[in-house]
Amino acid sequence: MKKVCLAFSFFLVTIQVFAEDGYRLWLRYDKISNAKLLQQYRQQVRNVYCPRVSPTLEAAWQELNAGLEGLLQKKINTGNAGNSSLLVFSRQHIPAGFSMPAVNYDSLGAEGYAIISYKAAAGKAVIITGNTHIGVLYGVFYFLRLMQTHQSLEKLSVHSKPALQHRLLNHWDNLNRYVERGYAGISIFNWHTLPDYIDQRYIDYARANASIGINGTVLTNVNANALVLTRDYLVKVKALADVLRPYGIKVYLTARFSAPIEIGKLSTADPLNDSVKAWWNAKAQEIYQLIPDFGGFLVKANSEGQPGPQKYLRTHADGANMLANAVAPYGGMVMWRAFVYSNETPEDRFKQAYNEFKPLDGQFSSNVFVQVKNGPVDFQPREPVSPLFGAMPKTPLMMELQLTQEYLGQSTHLVYEAPMFKEIFETDTYRDGKGSTVARVIDGSLHRYTQTGIAGVANIGNDRNWTGHPFGQANWYAFGRLAWDNRLTAANIADEWVRQTFGNNIELVESIKSIMLASYEAMVNYMTPLGLNHIMGTGHHYGPAPWVTNAGRADWNPVYYHRADSTGLGFDRTATGSNALAQYAPAAQQQFLSIDSTPEKLLLWFHHVPWGFKMKSGRTLWAELCHRYYSGVDSVKAMHQQWDKLAGKVDQERFRQVQMLLAIQLKEAAWWRNACLLYFQTFSKMPIPDGYEKPDQALEYYMGQRFPYAPGNGL
Structure with missing residues (x-):
């Protein structure tokens, strides 16, 4: 027992007086503001x-102690199984x-x-339990x-388990700490000071992820750097894995396919070449010797x-299976992204991932995921x-969603x-009859x-x-x-987040939920x-630029996607178009x-509309386009006005x-509206x-604007 506690002493969670700068996320643990409820909790x-x-x-x-002391503003005493009102243990540690x-x-x-609530000899009590220690932590x-x-x-009678195994x-994030499509500073992972300096932020990152059930993290950019697979960097990865492990989080790395050439000094990266296979097998062995629970690539x-x-x-299956065979002896997996499109292929970009991967169904090893973006183009x-x-x-299939707002206003837009x-999860694919929702595809219930x-x-x-x-x-x-649970509604989740992040005042909760x-x-x-779609500025994707025609390839140009002309607007993807x-x-x-049956929210994805x-x-389409653009701006005005009314109900720092x-x-928003409508009006x-x-x-004026240092432009 002493050894465990001493080894883990760095992971203490402490309650201090914090500025309301957002660092604590939804784990604020401030004193319960309702006096009656506070008294009830203290008794319970x-x-x-x-x-x-x-x-x-x-x-x-540590989390329970810090949380309870903060919420209840009292010291939490430890007890035994017979005299405690809150018991926390796993199935294998049920008290004798x-x-x-x-x-x-x-x-x-x-x-x-x-x-589970139950009646104990010493009064009412609650048990938090699970088959495993990580279940208990959740x-x-x-x-x-x-x-x-x-x-x-x-x-209380709660039984909960995750809908998806890997979350x-x-x-x-790049090794130089630049975050591609990152809008919140540089990477939290400081590779220069690892493995010897363990930033408190790593522990708080682990706590935040565990609190919502995330159990894995890919540390590096999909545009991969082979250096992360060298020994010097693997010992740094090990240090992060050691921090994250107690919180149930496995680490994964992006594997640059040409690593055998770049750091292995081979002349080829051919996945069917025996020397290449041997190189990856040896690399996997090296990684797992350092990180026994390494998740994979x-x-x-x-x-x-x-x-x-x-x-x-x-084929993609050849490449994925070679890597999968290397990590399979250790329980590792490979996530092979389906975001592919060829510069030489004149096919509609919408179609290319399907065209490349559908014929390979059944050819991948059992420890391979094909990781698919939620939509056919690009977030x-x-x-x-x-x-x-x-x-x-x-x-x-592992779904890939984008939390960072690359195409959604970046970090200046709420x-x-x-x-x-939810809209994505609930979409019916009809692949196995009505009710074949995307949620059922990715949770495995549709195709087992x-x-x-x-x-x-x-x-x-x-x-x-x-x-x-x-x-x-x-x-x-x-x-x-x-x-964890895709049955939750957007409103449920917003309610939880607001209450934990800003407080439980009903007017505040309802106002912020309404904005969200x-x-x-x-x-x-x-x-x-x-x-x-895809009418953002090219490269950085900041702001509107539907007029761009000079990007490096056809499907990097916004005009490729909207196809505006004198007759109408939109991309015909029916049998009369790209099909x-x-x-x-x-x-x-x-x-x-x-055109008549297509939901209007997706109309221009599938039809060129007069x-x-x-x-x-x-x-008319033109008048409706104007209406939508203006109503979008009006909605932001309303959001702004609602927020202004919360003065005094939200701390001054975050309010401002x-x-x-x-x-x-x-x-x-007004810039988007004006620029787009003036352009489409031509x-x-x-x-x-x-x-x-x-x-x-x-x-x-709008066409002449330039943003050479917009976030997302790179270095």
Whole structure:
């Protein structure tokens, strides 16, 4: 026992007086503000029994102690199983002679937990338990969340386990600490000072992820650097793995496919070459000797200039299986990204991932995921779901979502992404009849996948508040909560997050929830209404630039996607156009076959629509486009006004920060509206309808703007 505690002494969680700068995320543990509820909680939580027999249970105790002392403002006493009102233990550590209440351990799996109220000899008590220590830790975080959100601790009967086995963050962080598509500072991982300097932020990162059930992290950019696989860097990776392990988090690395050449001094990276196989086998052995629970590799290959097996006339399956065989003896896995598009292929970019991966279904090793972006193009504000979902019944698909707001206003816009995530999960693929939702594809219930998972491209940096925009934290939180339980609603999650992050005042909670729940649709309207997409500035993706025609390849140009001309707007993907629609199941195709049947929110993804086409509102396409752009800006105005009314209810530091960011968002929403409508007007030849505020600049002004140092431009 002493050895465990001493070894874990660095991981103490302490309660201090903090500035409200957002660093504490949703784990603030401030005193319960409701005096009556505070008294109830103090009576309900007296002595705590928690055998600290592993680093993970030590972490559970430290979190529980810090959380309870902060919330209850009193010292928490330890007790024994007979005199404690809160008992925390795993199935293998049920106290001898203890009379257990009914707990369905078999339903909990490896990571689930149960929280049960029962009548003990010393009075009412609560048990937090699970089959494993990490399940217990997850239960502790859930219990503290109940208190933070002012829920009743009476008659608890909670049994919870994750819907997905692998719940990962993907960091697009480079070894020089530049974060690709990062808008919250540089990487939190300081490779220069590792392995000897362990920043407190690493521990707090682990706590935050564990609190929402995230159990894996890919430390490095998908545009990979082979140096991370050298011994010098692997010992640094080991140091991070040692920090994260008690919190149930495995580390993963991105593998550069050409590493055998770049650091192994081989003349080839051909996945069928015996020397290449031997090199990767030896590398895997080296990694697992340092990090026995190493998760595996994430690979971006043959995409956007990244090396891959196709250089050697091999398939994606050949490449993935070679790496999978290297890590298989140690229980590792490979996540092979399906984000591929060839410069030489004249095919609609929408179709390329499906065309390359669908024929390979069933050819991947059992420890390979194909990691698929939620949509067919590239994390746009709204996309139809990728046609790959449901189309590869013999290959586990891991969904990739983007938390960092590359195309969603970056870190100056308040955009709560949970409604978008829910829309994706609930989309029916019809691959195996009605009800074949994307959620059922990725959780394995549709095709009985042996492994399941989801990945979120992290929005985390070393800004004091982690995510740049204070509300960016809500997207990190929502991702974890939905990865655990995709039945939760966007409103449920917003309510939890607001109460933990800002407080439980009802007026405050409802006002902030209202802002959050309106923000996604507002952003879609002022940026890309009616299915417009990829009309952002090229390179940095900051601001509108639908006019760009001179990017390095056709499908990097916004004009490729909107196809505006004198007759109309949008990309025909039916049989009369690129026929991308044929990649969906027949029943899914039906809703998109005609302009009249296509949901208007995706209309311009699938049809080139005449400017004078009559929309459901009775307006023409042009008038509806104007209406959507103006309503998006109006929604941001309303969000700003709602936030202003919270003065005095939110701490001054965060109130002012969000207020300034909303002012920027409002200005940029109007910029989007004006620039896009003036540009599309050159094709429609129609006036902006009466009653709308007219743009204050000419189109040439907007087209002439340049942003050489916009975030996302690189170094």
